[in-house]
Amino acid sequence: MQTWEKKEKKGERRIGTLTTKSGVSNTPVFMPIATKGAVKHLLPEEVGALGASIILGNTYHLWLRPGNELIAKAGGLHKFMDWDGIILTDSGGFQVFSLGARAEQRFGINGVKMTEEGVEFSDPKNGNRYFLSPEISIDIQLDLDSDIIMVLDECPPYPCTREYAKSSLERTTRWAKRAKEHFEKRVEGRESRPLLFGIIQGSVYEDLRQESARQLIEIGFDGYAVGGVAVGEPRETLADVLAWTLPSIPEDKPRYLMGLGRPEEIVRAVEAGVDMFDCVIPTREGRHGRLFVWTDQSLNVDGSFYETINIQNEKHREDFTPVDSRCDCHLCTRYTRAYLRHLFTVDEPLAGRLASVHNLRFYLRLMEELRKSETEVFDNTAKNG
């Protein structure tokens, strides 16, 4: 089944459409994150108005609270949270990594127990033990009525040895196979079915990345994600990992770079042929007072087309200009830096909300630019070097 359709190709950059049961999205696309069923601080209709077509939910978090059965009873996540666009759900694989690492850092023990069958977690909130397997993850995501389902994977930390990366990727493949089989059984006979994506692992090892991609493509998925990136490895390796993995992915399947990234990383990845992105940066950093601002530079891979400001810095105290005069968002068209700084200073919730609106608009507009066929991306690093 063709899930991605080409409109245009510029070098490796792909401009096209992704078709799901809940609608069609233009790509390259940035997907705002709604881990627990809400893009923090924002109404779904606002997220849509900012230009988002797909949002992310998280299997693990929604499973624990409020529970997949409750969401199924509510009529699915779209209806429950009032989002009629596309929903991609992450499998919970990343939580194996992030919660495990956090538990280890805090309590000196890894609160995550992994076996061939699946993975045992502790709920960080109350200590309850849960067991997640590739099959259970699929079942939960089907209950959520997700449009794009991710297989349960293991996201190895960085650094990790070749041996560990190899056995981890092989387990991810075995899990992916089980997930696929279970998924096919579950959706058999349905007239509209969600898409199922596999996740390529292999850490920073070229042959392992290629092997992972090959194995997953052999199983056959509706789309392919590159996972285990931006977990601590040097930033320069991103280009390598993409170069190792993307070429073997069939042209008519979408490619999703999980969890990234900074604007220049997204530009670089789009130039390498990635179609889908998600990242907490715009919303989280917005809530923390960091705002993205366009410069007069055209899009490039070194990041000089934008800068960031910390709105809480004293220099903005009496700055009555907009955060970004080039931006068309609600914050920039109606408020000043001084006002936003004030809101942050006095802990008004509106501060995080306006900052989230602005940063998401920045990211979504970046994608709009990258989708325009006339947009040129300059490589200033090559020019300077």
Next chain:
RNA sequence: GGGUCGGUGGUAGAGCGGUCAAUUACAACAGACUGUAAAUCUGUCGCCUCCGGGCUACGAAGGUUCGAAUCCUUCCCGGCCCA
């Protein structure tokens, strides 16, 4: 006028003979954040510094002591009570 309690760094408020440039919180200033346990976390926060340390500091001035934010005396200021 008498009695009594108290005056500590931007604020609140610990400390009551040495380990005190002074706990802590807030404020202030800066930084981090990449498939969100994150409206979170970290650092700085008297002055100077060759980052070893040096200097000035707990209302003021004297004093006791090897040593005082801590004890004594006087003064100044504030709260409360009595006249």
